[in-house]
Amino acid sequence: MNEMSEKIxxxxxxxxxxxxxxxxxxxxxxxxxxxxxxxxxFNEEELRRIAELLDMKYEAYFIMEDGTKI
Numbered sequence: 001m002n003e004m005s006e007k008i009x010x011x012x013x014x015x016x017x018x019x020x021x022x023x024x025x026x027x028x029x030x031x032x033x034x035x036x037x038x039x040x041x042f043n044e045e046e047l048r049r050i051a052e053l054l055d056m057k058y059e060a061y062f063i064m065e066d067g068t069k070i
Contacts, residue, residue, distance in 0.1 A: 005037040008050060015054050025053045 012022060023033040026049065036042060042050075044060060051058035062070040 003040075004042060004047070005040045008037065008042075011050070011054050011056060015056075017054065022050065022053065026050070 012019065019033060019037075020030045023030040026033065026046075036046075047060070048058045064070065
């Protein structure tokens with residue numbers, strides 16, 4: 001399993017949600033969401049939406065050697 005897909009599954013477990021519930025909230029089919037998880041095919045907007053729905057924060061950035069976040 002890919003790292004981001006695994007993180008999404010862990011977030012669902014911690015929130016007590018099923019994949020079916022997440023798919024319904026995202027207004028996509030559960031099979032489509034399952035395929036996206038298998039392929040780890042999420043764009044940053046989708047990841048932010050998932051975090052929002054699960055009442056979590058999503059942060060993605062590069063960190064330079066001096067600690068600067070990009």
